[in-house]
Amino acid sequence: MIFEYQTFIAQLTGQDIANASMYDGATGAAEAALMAMRVTKRDKVVLGNTLHPHYRDVVATYINNQQGASLVDGKPDAQTACVIIQTPDFHGTPHNLADWRKMCDETGALLVVVVNEILSLGLLPAPVEADIVCGEAQSVGVAMSYGGPHLGFFATKEKYLRQMPGRLCGMTVDADGKRGFVLTLNTREQHIRREKATSNICTNQGLMALAFTVHMALLGEGGFKQLSTLNHERACDLADALTKAGLKVENQNFFNEFVIDLGKPAQAVVDKLATQGIIAGLALSGNKLLVAATEMTTDEHIKTFVNALKEVL
């Protein structure tokens, strides 16, 4: 099952290999930054676009505990270990990675791509340009459960295998020559390598990886892409309904989340709608509200939401 999980993640991310899971997307991004520092022997981590604020904070915490390491916004230079790009970004916009790949090639930095909605990979191109792809797979088979346990994934190119954190399952044979599976390459890991390990991670998110693998097997090629398309279509429906109601959709492009401008402080609107049994979205600074639609969003939901918004605005 873990071997099948690793295959699913590698296929979806367009990478060669994937590990057996990370705690969540945010810690996966932090481990990616540390791995890039090991590979490049550099200590500057660059955030190229709008990373989810929790991811940003977690990466900062891990980096701040490394002597001499720094975290900055902007573009890579000759001191940069990696650039982290989230796609779709925190505001919902998908990104073309070609230019970032070029900048990384020119500076010798690694390109770390964060995908915190794995379902987007059914509709958006595989991030093959990346050296490391990490993110969150909770939406496929795992409960929201107020933020955890979720499912962090981590995939990379084969050439970085020995610098990779986390458990790896590999295929082998038994004494009778029958195909079997083992946890392998553990000379990277803490129980063998101790202070020289690639990470201290030990227990990961095994049961969540199982739920994801079962769900992926049920969806299959057709179902996964269909689910992805439905998410996008429902988001388009929501955007159209909001535009029709006179609200401004900020994103030109999106997958299943986008930002709208409410024209008045968003937090107050979110709090007000909560009293009516509506979770409006995530209030960003000022008048901006981040909203999402999924395959579970119905026409009725959209209508109720838009009408409630009209009333409070």
Place this chain on the structure above:
Amino acid sequence: MVAERKIADDKTVVKVKNDMDIMDQTRGLNYEENLLWEKGYGDHPGVDLPTAKGTPSRTGLPARGKVGLPQLSEPQVLRHFVRLSTKNYSIDHGFFPLGSCTMKHNPRINEKIARLPGFGGIHPMQPESTVQGALRVMFELQEILGELTNLRGVCLTPAAGAHGELAGLMTIRRAHEMNGQGHRKVILVPDSAHGTNPATAAMCDYTLRVIPTKEGGRVTVEAFKEALGDGKDVAGMMVTNPNTCGLFESDIIQCADLLHKAGGYFYCDGANFNALVGKVRPGDFGVDVMHINLHKTFSTPHGGGGPGSGPICVNEKLRLYLPMPLVVKNADGSYHLEVEGERATSMGRLKGFQGQFGMHIRALTYILSHGADGLKQVAEDAVLNANYILSQLQDDYYVPFAGPCMHECLLTDKLQKESGVTTLDIAKTLIEHGMHPMTTFFPLVVSGAMLIEPTETESKESMDRFITVMKSVASDVKAGDSDKFHQFPLSAPRRRLDETKAAREPVLRWKA
């Protein structure tokens, strides 16, 4: 036989090596199962979804091409995973004495509560007014863990034991930096420590100084003093208590005093808290910060590698520096989750959202269903069971450190090794007898370690069966009948697996 299969679309036909060979090896109820990708490519997925309307894409990027996923029906998928599940061994199958892992029974009431829609279905960033029940669960768990450890500052966010260690050391590091002691860069770790301890120290940019375990299997005051030196460069120490040899560190209070006088903090690895819960509060033996493995002591399921949950508990000296966010109780009785910038002294955020909330619910359910008397009995029975096994096997196996032990007992293969039978052979023999082996070759301080942790939920009958098998191995080896042990297991779904091949020629995913 090589079979032909359509792979990942309905056109490409590839030859699948081993495919039918594997299926053909099925005998009786022992199903051989191939991988999802080798089972063909059906016309429909295993789920029914609404038809897409064909809305033009607004992603701004070209649509994804073929991913290469399999496509199977629901019964095919169901059978696949049910068959694979029969090749696993779990705590629900039988005895699981994996030392240091506390593989106790997971009470089913925990699962029922965690799956209530009001817990399982809430979004991590919902308005606070809509998640008061969830916040109360977290707050109550914080309070109880604080009481059980006498370390009253509790942060639930760490995702596993190793993550708790990271949280603890970063909290120590932050405290030193905020108090002008940022030059302290050394962490003292006994040689018997879990591998995560040195790995965690390295992730915090600390250097290690190892405390050698002397003959008794414990850290002595003398050995500690030597490692501490003048202590001016020492940030703290990481000690597991009871330690990985199954022994209570009897000099721990004196060591903690010396460490505190030298300005260091005492981190306790809580992996072995099952021996102490309800009986001893680590804050009372000098601990400043400790993680708790909810997936060990408090019975949350972690089969096959997680999820774990590793809250940390600290005393007043370190409370201000804990990771974000904590749950606090407002004056009006409502609960509040700290937001960024609210506690500027914090070491920062270590995980997305609030931690492994589903595990917090399970742990609180376990604690409340046991009560104070029940938890005390957990520790007592866990220690009793380990000592029962030690007393039954001490004449058959070498006991490196004299008992009584705490919740796990340590044996080695010293008496059997002369006849060529090692810890590995003994572990494989247990598999042949339908039992999970103990932890093998750990701790590293003895050769051929076998660390046995029965836990309190094991019956005398299953422990006796284990003892009988272990005794028969010892007596057969003594009688010169030792060759057979190298071939075990013979009856498991797979025999000994070639780990060297797996590492030398890594195959980490399926490929067409």
